[in-house]
Amino acid sequence: MTSTLDDSEKEKARSVSVDLNNDASLLIDIPDALCERDKVKFTVHTKTTLSSFQKPDFSVPRQHEDFIWLHDTLVETEDYAGLIIPPAPPKPDFESPREKMHKLGEGEATMTKEEYTKMKQELEAEYLAVFKKTVQVHEVFLQRLSSHPILSKDRNFQIFLEYDQDLSVRRKNAKETFGSFFKNMVKSADEVIISGIKEVDDFFEQEKTFLLDYSSKIKDSTARAEKMTRSHKNVADDYIHISATLNSLSVDDNTALKKHLEKFADLFEKLRKVEGRVASDEELKLTELLRYYMLDIQAAKDLLYRRARALADYENSNKALDKARLKSKDITQAEEHQQQCLQKFDKLSESGKRELTSFKGRRVVAFRKNLIEMAELEIKHAKNNMALLQGCIELLKSN
């Protein structure tokens, strides 16, 4: 399946999950994307006034894996330990619409042609929505980097934007995949260990409790919102079948009922469009918001972990220094190490505090925007529904 996005469509789908203070010196967007089976090729377009780039305006082809590579290099860069690294965009997931399409094909015999066509259209629309969402999250990732004062200067980021050949990032092989899995395990275990260390800063103490709590809650909310929107979608899909069956019922009918059935079928067809919009808007405004902040909070938690790690290192270096002094051996070395650790920790604390505060502001703004938009859309759709229903009721009654 191949599809492309045109500009106008993308405009609508543009990120709403994050509020970015776009700085005109570096503007990034993905005007076009091409989907070939599992691979999605994004065209990353950059407009800049910065002298560090060779040209003011350029486009490069990038794949999802390139984004992951960029993310990973940023995470691994020691200098950015005190920053919240924007979460990597999730892998494009076309499985669910594909699977549905497959099921639809199997059930084709039980449906009328019209019904099948509508279901197919609906699935295509769903597929397109997934596609748009994918493009959007990738774009948001780059935009967050570009709007970040430090990360936007990153060399790898600039290469990612500028290098006009295929980056041909090496895909992770099995060993490396296992390695990163193992690393995660170690990290989790480490988190448990260092969680015993006494926090020296109230701000971070609070942030930690908050983020831990919030992260588990938002994870739950995201899953439930997903479930909710999915069942809403199912309801809208049922309307299609009902409408189609009512239609074929009206074809067979020759009595006064025929007209009523036609109207009824027609109404259901209209209602399902509205209902479908309700479902997809809920998905976009609510589920996506929650999902994005679930990932972002994970990134914030990672920052806290790195800082806690640094704190632990500093404590250890303190102990090592004490030991050295006791033994009167390698004191200078230990002092140096202790100083380094302290510096690192202080630096992390300082930038972490800044990052977390800005994260909080960003989150509140994004929630506000999305909740308002969702409420407005809900009202709009419900009013549409009402108008449709009222019209139909009047029509039926007047007959």
Place this chain on the structure above:
Amino acid sequence: MKMATSSERSPPPFPEDLEPEPDEVGDQDSDDGEDIFLGADNPLEIKMDPSLSASDIASSTKPLSEASSPPVMDILSEPASEASSAPMVDLLMEPASEAFSAPMMNLLMEPASEASSAPMVDLLMEPASEASSAPMNLLMQPASNASGAPMVDFLMEPASDDLKEPPKPDIDPLADIINDTPLSEVKTLVAAMPQEPPSDLFDDEPSELFAEPRQSNTAKQQQTSIFDEPDEDLFSDPLGEASKKPQNDVFKEALAPVAKASNVCGPLSDNYKEDPTDIFTEEAITTLPSAVSTVSVNSKTNGVHSDEEEPDIFAEATVELSLDSPRNDRKKKEAGKPSASAPAPSVSASASKPQPKTLEELEEEVEDKFELNISITNPEKVGDGMNAYMAYKVSTQTTLPMFRSKTFTVRRRFSDFLGLYEKLSDKHTLNGYIVPPPPEKSIMGMTKVKVGKEDNSSAEFVERRRAALERYLQRVVFHPSLLQDPDVREFLERDDMPRAHNTQALSGAGFLKMINRATDSISKMTIKMNESDVWFEEKLQEVEAEDQQLRKLHIMVDSLVGHRKELSVNTGGFAKSVAMLGSSEDNTALSRALSQLAEVEDKMEQLHQEQAASDSFCFAELLADYIRLLGSVRASFDQRMKSWQRWQDAQNMLQKKRETEAKLLWANKPDKLQQAKDDITEWEAKVTQYERDFDRVSATVRKEVLRFEKEKARDFKKQIIKYLESLLQSQQQLIKYWEAFLPEAKAIA
């Protein structure tokens, strides 16, 4: 298919279409009646009577007149056995003692006429046929030993008219009885026309009248003349389109014979006229003044026809004549018919013609102010454990005079409803009626209720069943013919209902099996039957296609209900989760907004839940009802096919008999020839009978299907609107909730 084949005497051949009709009324009535009087009489046997007698009558009128007296006696004595009919018995007994005095004849005749008018209301589509059947019955029944069968027939007939035109018919005759002074015009006309013969005749002994074959002959002539034209008119038109034009024709034509009849027959003719007046007065009094007048003049004591009388008079009349209950009225009519014997037919025949017109009008009226409301309330668990059952309060509110009081309630359990269906189905399905089926038994649902869990699903089950039973019962009483059934009345009225047995056969799977069997036999028979009537073929196909679509739609709606419930549950889950998230949120305004969102989602959960319930109650249940009803529709088509099959078989048999006769002739065996001839006569009669049966069933099925479609359209429209309104309401609520939330979202800072 000429009926006249067996009788050379009958002057003008009966129009073909007419022939099946007599049985229609007689047959159907006898079905009903057997319960009351004859117990388990086989309707088929009864059916045979008319056919045999028909030929008898056709060939000789004498037996008729002879026979006519015994039936009267029978009738008079029989009703007495029914406790409820006490006053009526009085009425009947009096005249009886006078041994067929003229007034008594009048009295008896009137009801007869009414009876004949009754079917008109009943039969939207082929009123003429049923109406004309009445006279035929009159002719035949007395001839056939005047046993219980004819009596029963008459008993039942009036029942049908009660349904359709609730108070009117009753008022008319009664008012007349009281009020000897009808319309002035009427009187003058009377004076002009029939004065002489009536007076003569009245002086004569009524028995003479009866004895004279001449009378019946004349009557027959009229009858035939009436039948010839108008009937054919009616029948040549598509029944469904029995619109006003043909009817008007018929109406006019019918008038002439009536007038003739009055001249020729004297007192008898008076009686005939009364009947028409009944009918005519309702729509156009002026058209038939002569008839009215004759009546009033001739029979002061019981001349029964001034339509303009007020209910007051009616009341008085009831006192005087003790005709207060429709039942009595009915009996009177019944009684009247047999005694009327020969003359009656012409009357009812002529009377029947104008009926089609009134029919539709009346039906409209009836629909507008249908005076029977049934509600089922207060489901209550009776007993404990596995013997427990739910009892429902069945409340009836009615102004129909056929019921003893205006409001009454009884308690019924589910199996009673099934029992009612079984009784109705036994009686009416055979004749091609669409008997509304009750909701299916649900062992699962009921077991839950029995176990006594007061949870949501069992409450929902009980409510669902209550509503289904209510709809079922409403459909039954809304059916004009079924409402007439004594079992329906008993079901609604009787306090101590005998326990219904063997309802198991109808439970869940059994019911489905039954439908499937019907379906199978339909498909089997379709192969054999080369359909003579395209209408039926098309309709059956339509019904089958509709059945499939409805089933599919039902599955879809069920899935919608399921998904909506799922949505409700998921929304509830999300609401809780968001509430938790809100409590964790450290930004105060955002935390507040999130908990508000949780509240909104909580309400949404409720809203989805309610919507799922109305998806199910308003929409899915409607579909389930109609899937079941279509099963009954198919069963009625099936009946028609069976009837056709029987006719064909009889024809084949006749063919064989004829061949045998030919062979015998060839072989020159005179000894066996007589037997062969007898056989042929017998089978000819059977063929005629079966063909009539088939035509009758066809007519009924057609009428029923059209009625069903009309009802369906009305029902669907009503339910769809109801359903859409429920959707509309939930959207309104939804807007309200979100609008309340919007400022909260905006307040996030």
